[in-house]
Every structure is written in structure tokens, then in C-alpha cells.
Amino acid sequence: MTIKLMQGNEAIAMGSLAAGCRFYAGYPITPSTEVAEIMSRELPRVGGKFIQMEDEIASMAAIIGGSVGGLKSMTATSGPGFSLMQENIGYAAMAEIPCVVVNVQRLGPSTGQPTAASQGDVMQARWGTHGDHQIIVLSPISVAQSFELAVKAFNFSEKYRTPVILLTDEIIGHMREPIELPDFDTVEKVERVVTDSPADYKAFRNEPGDVPPMASFGLGYRYHITGLFHDEVGFPTQRLDEIDPWLERVNRKIENNTDDILLYQKDYQPGARTAILSYGATARTARHAMKQLRAKGQKVSLFTAQTLWPFPEKAVEELADSVERIIVPEMNMGQLALEVERMAGRKKVVRVNRANGEMVTPDMILEAAEN
Amino acid sequence: MNKRTEIRLAGEGGQGMILAGIILAEAAAIYDGKQATQTQSYGPEARGGASRAEVVISDDEIDHPEVLSADVVLALSQEAYKKFAKTIHAGGLLIIDADRVEVPADFAGVKVPVARIAQETTGKAITANTVALGLLVGLTGVVSRDAIEKAVTARAPKGTEEMNRKALQAGFEAAEQVKALTV
Amino acid sequence: MSEHILSVHDLDVNEGQIPREDWFESSDTLQHLRKNKRFPTIWCSGCGIGVVMGSLIRAIESLGLENNNVALVAGIGCTARMPVYMDYNTLHTTHGRALAFATGLKIARPDMKIIAIMGDGDAMAIGGNHFIHAARRNIGITALVVNNSIYGMTGGQQSPTTPLDMRATTAPYGNIEPPFPICDLASAAGATYVARSTVYHPLELDKYLAQAISNDGFSLVEAVSYCHTTYGRINKLGSAADMMRVLKENSISKSAYDKLSDEEREFNTKTVRGVLHTKKRPEYTKVYGTLVDRVHEEAIKPRNYGGH
Structure with a gap:
């Protein structure tokens, strides 16, 4: 183990790589840009992919697409960009697509003060997208914890098939502190496992465990994903006997696992x-x-x-x-x-x-x- | 908590104050085995104007990561002096560049021509931040000389290690001269 | 339907009603529909979107692609409902964002054939920015835009392709905004294959879609359609069949267009059908692949950041 002096944003990038993140799509915004810069440099070295998208709406969409394609995916942003991402964060919650969104909070509202710290997005992280939904939001208190929670964020997102918000702030994001990085091979990682045959696979099955396994596209499962209310195989539905069980399940999958999540x-x-x-x-x-x-x-x-x-x-x-x-x-x-x-x-x-x-x-x- | 030392390094943008802060924190955390946090101001200030870095060094876990009441303020420009001299607590150490900062007659801090020493020692004004680190460490002992030398050379661009070592040494020597005068 | 179209489906004009259980087996094309999906479709009877769906299936089939290796990504609107009926990997996303989702998917799976299916409002208004940037990158996605000049699903509001002076529920006195030429926009923004035809000409759509999907880069196929239940009703353009006829009469093949005199071209108001633009340019995910190779060649070894 070697001690390094590192910024919180850098530790988030390192934690994400350690957790197995292999796709980053983002748009530059202070005070989160270091995450994008580091991921653009490091991802190709580990066989991952980076793209700078045309805006934050596209960034959020792209990471959902990347996750559907089988890559652990993330973006990082700050207030104005986080506002733009809200609709597609809701899509990820609705379609149960794992992904990690880092919000390095800055002073708002609006353009506010790009380099000034804030914790003003706490409620937005919970309720920013429209409609009732569950979400996991984690907030680090140090550089070392920025690394740890980045790993947790990816693991929770895969385990519970949910977007996870890593809600840090300008202070923690830009502050430098000593950190001992673990060997990335020893970091615990949650991976997608689907054991059902394509014929039996139901991407949104109401099953006792409450989190149906996620099959990435291109593996022979050929199912439908939509932001509309959908039945167990993913087809749009307006039937209450299909909507209600879905609602109950996606609430249960978070609420019944608070021992793990909190x-x-x-x-x-x-x-x-x-x-x-x-x-x-x-x-x-x-x-x-x-x-x-x-x-x-x-x-x-x-x-x-x-x-x-x-x-x-x-x-x-x-x-x-x-x-x-x-x-x-x-x-x-x-x-x-x-x-x-x-x-x-x-x-x-x-x-x-x-x-x-x-x-x-x-x-x-x-x-x-x-x- | 009395082991906590709060340092504010301030100057013009481009004087390398933030890098100096990072090097000081690295000297403490990596080479002296202490705790350290380093924070900085961003924005227009980073493109010229007053630029500041803050370093908190402690033997124990550091809680509030920013400077609350500075133990040491280094001001390399008039604007930095104007803005940050008052943030120092009574009995704290104020260090200014004697050539660049005009101070009142009753000034009680340390006046050293940091930029001039850098120019005379290495021929490069850009090494002023390294001279300043040598001066600050020489006067305060907040980190060991060995640690700051390692941190400076680790951060120095390839081929400039020796030049930076000289600049640091010049800072140490200036500190000794100051101490000799005040004893 | 004409005998011609029926024959493409291997259907006999005199065959009459096909028993439902045999429906999917009745043609090669229909076998690529989802057997567990509730039919009929949500589209109004007489809608042109179904024609485009048929063309898309035939195009994919003609290329011999594995259904597992094809993903359809759609936005929101009537056209964007197309993938749900089709037996591929299907992603029905948010309004305007199909190309942005598709970009992430293509980057994750460069080996897959990705087709983004959008309407004119989806692709040109709310998704206009993603459209030009996907074209600029020349990422290997086929954009299929069904252009019916109106927002159909929400009931006939003006779109960025509504012709001048035509009426919509949000343009009750006539549209005062010039429409976007979708193909010109795609060509200018960097697409490497651009073609257009209409739902009256499904065999052309079959061909252009197959070519678009084969193109190694960003392709656009504009399928000009109509909406008889909103646009047609508001502007008194008659039935679906009437509007279909207009597509026939008011369009001209590119080869015929090319033979026109300069003066005739200047005053041409007909929709030009054909391959309008092609260009050779490296595809985005392939370029990124070479970047990864280069990074490795420069002997920057993959890092295990922590540890000793």
C-alpha cells in the first residue's frame, strides 16, 4: 500500500475504475470535470470507453445505453447538468438499468457559483425526476470515502438494478487528502448473472428476491425495455394487475434491503x-x-x-x-x-x-x- | 487539536501557490506520515488575480478541512497581503515578499525578498514558490526539511530537480538569516 | 394493398383472412414479429408506419443478420412504438434521445447493428442536437426517420417538418416556420449514407434500409409518410389512400430528377427519392478502437492503481 495525496474527484474516478466501470459519458462542468478528465485518460488503458457527449441529457442517455449493452457505466456532473439529467434518471429507475451519476454539488440555483460549495441538491437527488420512484443516494465525507462510496455505488446499482447518485460537494471533490488505494483486484465487485434460458427469461419478473437478473443486450435474450409502465417481459401495459405488482416490487427491492443500503x-x-x-x-x-x-x-x-x-x-x-x-x-x-x-x-x-x-x-x- | 497547524499560501495567479500547497501537504502526508488536507480557491482567481491555497497539517485526524484561523500566512503579492493578512490569529506568523508587498511601519511579520532570491539563485522567477516553501518550512518546522525536499523533487518537472533543490535550499538559508536576526 | 406488396409478404390476393394461429407463419417477414406481443399495433388503420416496419424487417433479413445481433432504439411518438412488435433487442427510450441512448449502446457493443427509429418531431425538434452530433461522429448507427410532418400521437401539433402554410392544432392559421430538410441536415452534419423514399415505395425503402444498415458509419433513411387522422383531417387531405396517392404523384426518383433542366429543378416541388448522399469516412467506434490500440502501443501498461 502506498499513500497518495488525491482530490475527492480523483478518488471517485479511481473507485469507479476499481468497481469495474468501463464506460463514461459526460459533459464538462465545474466542479466535476476532473472525473471526466481522469476517466478519458484511464478508461482506454483498461479496455474501457469514454465519450464526451453534446450535453448532459445525452450523457445520461448514453450511460443507460452503455449499461444496457453490458458495461458498468457512469457520468459526473454538477447542478445545471444534474437538472438536465433528471428525465433520464427517471428512465433508469423505471427500466431498472444500473448506472452511477456523480453530482459534485455547487452553489445554485441556476448557474449560481460554479466554484463554490453547496449541499443544495439533496432533495433534487431524491425527487428531481418526475413520478414516484426509489433511488439510492450516497454522500462521502472524505477523499478516502469518495473511493469507497464510488465502489459501493456501482455495487448497489448492479445489485438492486437502480440508478445510484453519488452526491458529493465542491469541498470534498476538490480537497486533497492522503488516501491508501487498495489493490483493485481485491475490491469487491457485483457482476450481472443471468441463469435463465432466453425462453424463460423475464427481465421484470415479480420474484421473491425482488430484483430480477439483468440481461445485457446481444446475449440472446431479445427483450423489450421501455419507460412506459410494463409487464414482466417489458411490454407496455395499462393493466392495474400488472402495474401494481411492479410498483410494489420496485419499492420493496430498496425498502426491504435497508440493512445493506443504509x-x-x-x-x-x-x-x-x-x-x-x-x-x-x-x-x-x-x-x-x-x-x-x-x-x-x-x-x-x-x-x-x-x-x-x-x-x-x-x-x-x-x-x-x-x-x-x-x-x-x-x-x-x-x-x-x-x-x-x-x-x-x-x-x-x-x-x-x-x-x-x-x-x-x-x-x-x-x-x-x-x- | 493543538497539534493542528493552519497555513494559507497566497499570491498572484501563476505564482504557483496552489502547487506549493499541494507539495506542502504531500510532504506532511506522504513523507512525514502526518495528516493533511489541501484546499484552494478557484474561478477567475486561478486565471490571475489573488490565488490561494490552504493547507492544514495535524498529527491527528483532520476534521474541518479548511483554515479557520491561520497560524501561518504567506503573502507574495500586495493583493494577497491585503486580503489575507487579517485572517491570521494573534501570534501567528506572517511572511511577505519584501520587494512586492508594501507594509506599514509597525509590521511585525517576516519580510524576505522571495522572488529576488529565486531569480538570483536559479535565474528563474518561477521558482519563487519553492524558495517560499523552504522559507516557510525553515521558519516553522511544520514538516521536516527532508520531507519537503522529497516532495519538491517528486513534483519538479524532469530535469528541474536540481534547480528546485537549490531554490529550496535558498529558502532554508533565508529562514536561518531571519532567525539569526530575531534571536 | 397492391398485389405487388402482397407478393413481397408471400400473400395471395385471394387468400382472404389468415387464421390467427397461422399468422406469424404466413410470411417470412412476419416471423420477425414478436409472437408473445399483443396485436394489432397501436397505429391507426391505414397508417404508413406499418409499411416502414415491414421494410425494416425485410432489410435486416436480406442482410442475413442474426436477430440477437440487432438492436432497435426508439424515442417517443407513434413511430417510436415500432420496436415493441419486433423480435430484436428493443429499447424504447425518452422523447428525442434515441440517438443518445443508441450511442452508448453502440460504444458498448460495436459488433451489434443499431437502428434508431424516430419520428420527425423526435429526431428534428427535441432530438435535433443529438441528430447532428451522431452524424458528426459518424457513429455506426442507422437513423430511420419516419416523416409524417406532424406530431401524431399528441393529436396533430406542428412539427419541424410541417410544410409552410399547412395547418396543425398549434398552427390553426397556418404554419409560418420553414420546415427542416432532414436529408440535407444529415448530409451537412456528416452522415455517410443518406437516402429517402416514401411509404408508397416500400421496395425502395427495403433497399435503402439494407444499404444504410450495411454502411459502416452514420446512416439516415427518411421514410416520408403521412398522418391521415390528424394532419390529413385538419388540412382536408382525404383518406389514407388519398394521401398515399399524393406520395406517388408528388415524388420523383433521383435519377429522373437528375435529368431535369436547371430551371425545372429550381421549380421542382416534388420529394426526391433516392440515395442522396454518400461519403467515405472512418466510423466512430472503429476510430476509438484504434485509439485504444495506440494507447497500448505507446507502452502505457494497464494500471493496477493500488497495491504495491
Whole structure:
């Protein structure tokens, strides 16, 4: 193992390669462009493919096409591009096509501030595309975790046949930190396996495991994929007895597997009346503040989420039961705080917000904790 | 947390401040086995104007990754001085380029003609950032001299290792002169 | 249907109704339809899209391609519903994006034959940007655009190919926008095979589609059709048969067009049918393949980034 100093965006590219990503389609946008640049350089070296598309709509479409063709596929973007990708993210959710979308959040709305940090896309990552759907959203707090979660993102996308959003931010994306890269051959990878014969294969079968195996095109399965509501073999349907089971299954496949999907760390102190809940770059600030509070003798619990969606409801409900109030610092006007409030019952949720492109500071959290 | 050192390197775009920040962080993380984070400002500033890199070095895990209250500020231009001198905490170390930054009479920091030393030592003004690293490390000891030398030579373009080593050495020597004066 | 077309399907004019169970077996072409798909199609009776579907199947069959090795990628609209009936790998995507999905699929599987099936609104309006860039790259995709001059599925709104002064539900006083010449656009943007015919001339479509699919690069086939239930009704153009007749009368083969005098060509208002443009240019995925080889030749070994 060798230690390298690396940016978060670079670690995402490395993690994606380690996970077996072999196709990248994207469009340049600050502050995510390093991912594209590295993938354009590295993919041909490992037998993969890279293309710069004409826009982010096309990029999202191309990675779905690439995934259908059998390559683990990804794109990376930031706010404006993420907005353009939304329709096809919904397509990937509807058609259950594995793919990974990296959003290095910058200050919005609109063009906003391309080089300034933000956590303003938390709700968009969950609900950006139209219609009810499930999605997995992961958010790293460090360069090392950027690598780990990139691997997780690909594995979740294949395991659950779903688009996965890797929701990082300008701070983590551009920050350099030491990282020890593992041997890529030792990284756990989830691969597609179809054991059914083409005659028996149903791409959208309602089966007990809830995630029917995905057959890539060109392997003899010759099935239909559509963004319309479809039956078990993929043909469009308007029959409620086919739509309802599909809806139930695609919700179940995420909801029944939260033990696997929900990633978070708990650093609780018995008797603490205050907790801090955070994610992404702000989690670093929260940990900083937590240590200062503890050094001063104040008991405080810390909850750091990597999986933002599905939201770790039960764990946050339990946290709320154990404290008087939960402080939620975010680089936005209060987005994940809405979910915390939903789970907190009558316990107080204290929002600490900064949405001007600068990080929340430890002092802002201390002030909330000491009041 | 008292082992945490926060450094801000500021200058004009093109003076290599961000590269200097990366090299300093690499010296700490790769060659000294410490923790380090390096962040920077982007945008129009990276195309000229004030450019800054921040480095946090610690023996322990680094939480908040940006500079909160700088222990060391290096300002190689007037604009950088104007913008960042006030971000230093009381008792912190402020280093300026004596030829390029005008300071008030009661200035209490360190004045060294960094760019001039670079020009005189290597004939290349572009090595000013390496001289500055030598000066900063010589004055603070935030990383070992061995580590910064390894980090500088690892990053130096092929064929310029010796030139950069000389520039770094000149920075160390300037630091010794400053220390001799203040003792 | 004319005797001519029926004979292509191996059908006898006097055969009458074919029992449903024998339907798929009744012709070579129909065997490439999906036997487990509910029929009839969603298209209005008399629609020209079915003619294009027949031509596409015959073209693929004439080339001896394995159905497993063919993928049809479609956008949204009446035309884009075509793949669901056909027994290939079929991807029904989002409005306008068929070529972008197809680009990813072609890159993942350069060995497969990829056909992107779009209507005029799909390809020229919402998908116009993807259209010119796919042509620019000369990526090995056949774009099949069925041009019926209208948005049919949504009920007859004007499209980028609606002729001047013609009416649509969103152009109730007549269309004031000049239409896009699809073939000219494809040629200018870099397509290496461009051909056009109409649904009155299915044998030409058969041939052009086969040539387009064989072309190693980006191909466009414009199949001029009609929509009698919206465009025809709004503009009082008569029945499907009437509109079919107009396709016959108001089109001219390229060879006949080439024989016209300069003056006659200037005042020609008929649709020119034929192979309108070809060019030799390297295909995108092949070029990328040589790039990969070059990267390897430059002795940059595949990296295992971590480890010792």
C-alpha cells in the first residue's frame, strides 16, 4: 500500500475504475470535470470507453445505453447538468438499468457559483425526476470515502438494478487528502448473472428476491425495455394487475434491503442531550465541533450519514429518542433537516444553515449547541 | 487539536501557490506520515488575480478541512497581503515578499525578498514558490526539511530537480538569516 | 394493398383472412414479429408506419443478420412504438434521445447493428442536437426517420417538418416556420449514407434500409409518410389512400430528377427519392478502437492503481 495525496474527484474516478466501470459519458462542468478528465485518460488503458457527449441529457442517455449493452457505466456532473439529467434518471429507475451519476454539488440555483460549495441538491437527488420512484443516494465525507462510496455505488446499482447518485460537494471533490488505494483486484465487485434460458427469461419478473437478473443486450435474450409502465417481459401495459405488482416490487427491492443500503456512523455519548446529524463536507465540521464540545465537558452525540436516500428513518428516530435536540448543519437552507424533523417527533431540530458557497464553521455549530 | 497547524499560501495567479500547497501537504502526508488536507480557491482567481491555497497539517485526524484561523500566512503579492493578512490569529506568523508587498511601519511579520532570491539563485522567477516553501518550512518546522525536499523533487518537472533543490535550499538559508536576526 | 406488396409478404390476393394461429407463419417477414406481443399495433388503420416496419424487417433479413445481433432504439411518438412488435433487442427510450441512448449502446457493443427509429418531431425538434452530433461522429448507427410532418400521437401539433402554410392544432392559421430538410441536415452534419423514399415505395425503402444498415458509419433513411387522422383531417387531405396517392404523384426518383433542366429543378416541388448522399469516412467506434490500440502501443501498461 502506498499513500497518495488525491482530490475527492480523483478518488471517485479511481473507485469507479476499481468497481469495474468501463464506460463514461459526460459533459464538462465545474466542479466535476476532473472525473471526466481522469476517466478519458484511464478508461482506454483498461479496455474501457469514454465519450464526451453534446450535453448532459445525452450523457445520461448514453450511460443507460452503455449499461444496457453490458458495461458498468457512469457520468459526473454538477447542478445545471444534474437538472438536465433528471428525465433520464427517471428512465433508469423505471427500466431498472444500473448506472452511477456523480453530482459534485455547487452553489445554485441556476448557474449560481460554479466554484463554490453547496449541499443544495439533496432533495433534487431524491425527487428531481418526475413520478414516484426509489433511488439510492450516497454522500462521502472524505477523499478516502469518495473511493469507497464510488465502489459501493456501482455495487448497489448492479445489485438492486437502480440508478445510484453519488452526491458529493465542491469541498470534498476538490480537497486533497492522503488516501491508501487498495489493490483493485481485491475490491469487491457485483457482476450481472443471468441463469435463465432466453425462453424463460423475464427481465421484470415479480420474484421473491425482488430484483430480477439483468440481461445485457446481444446475449440472446431479445427483450423489450421501455419507460412506459410494463409487464414482466417489458411490454407496455395499462393493466392495474400488472402495474401494481411492479410498483410494489420496485419499492420493496430498496425498502426491504435497508440493512445493506443504509450506511452511517454513530458516535453516541450516554447521557447526551444534544446530537449533531450531518453528511458530506459538513460532517467534517460537525466532528470538529463535537470534539470541541466534548473537550469543554459537554456531552454530545454525533450521527454521520453516508446514505442520504433512502433516509435512515429508524436510526434517526432512535437517535431522537435518546436526546433532547438534534442539530443539523447543512450548506443549504435546510433540506435533510426536513427528514430529521419528520423523524424527531416532539424533539427539537435545530437547523444550522449556510447557503452562500462557504462551509459551515465549527463556531456556528458550537453557538447552536451552547444555547 | 493543538497539534493542528493552519497555513494559507497566497499570491498572484501563476505564482504557483496552489502547487506549493499541494507539495506542502504531500510532504506532511506522504513523507512525514502526518495528516493533511489541501484546499484552494478557484474561478477567475486561478486565471490571475489573488490565488490561494490552504493547507492544514495535524498529527491527528483532520476534521474541518479548511483554515479557520491561520497560524501561518504567506503573502507574495500586495493583493494577497491585503486580503489575507487579517485572517491570521494573534501570534501567528506572517511572511511577505519584501520587494512586492508594501507594509506599514509597525509590521511585525517576516519580510524576505522571495522572488529576488529565486531569480538570483536559479535565474528563474518561477521558482519563487519553492524558495517560499523552504522559507516557510525553515521558519516553522511544520514538516521536516527532508520531507519537503522529497516532495519538491517528486513534483519538479524532469530535469528541474536540481534547480528546485537549490531554490529550496535558498529558502532554508533565508529562514536561518531571519532567525539569526530575531534571536 | 397492391398485389405487388402482397407478393413481397408471400400473400395471395385471394387468400382472404389468415387464421390467427397461422399468422406469424404466413410470411417470412412476419416471423420477425414478436409472437408473445399483443396485436394489432397501436397505429391507426391505414397508417404508413406499418409499411416502414415491414421494410425494416425485410432489410435486416436480406442482410442475413442474426436477430440477437440487432438492436432497435426508439424515442417517443407513434413511430417510436415500432420496436415493441419486433423480435430484436428493443429499447424504447425518452422523447428525442434515441440517438443518445443508441450511442452508448453502440460504444458498448460495436459488433451489434443499431437502428434508431424516430419520428420527425423526435429526431428534428427535441432530438435535433443529438441528430447532428451522431452524424458528426459518424457513429455506426442507422437513423430511420419516419416523416409524417406532424406530431401524431399528441393529436396533430406542428412539427419541424410541417410544410409552410399547412395547418396543425398549434398552427390553426397556418404554419409560418420553414420546415427542416432532414436529408440535407444529415448530409451537412456528416452522415455517410443518406437516402429517402416514401411509404408508397416500400421496395425502395427495403433497399435503402439494407444499404444504410450495411454502411459502416452514420446512416439516415427518411421514410416520408403521412398522418391521415390528424394532419390529413385538419388540412382536408382525404383518406389514407388519398394521401398515399399524393406520395406517388408528388415524388420523383433521383435519377429522373437528375435529368431535369436547371430551371425545372429550381421549380421542382416534388420529394426526391433516392440515395442522396454518400461519403467515405472512418466510423466512430472503429476510430476509438484504434485509439485504444495506440494507447497500448505507446507502452502505457494497464494500471493496477493500488497495491504495491
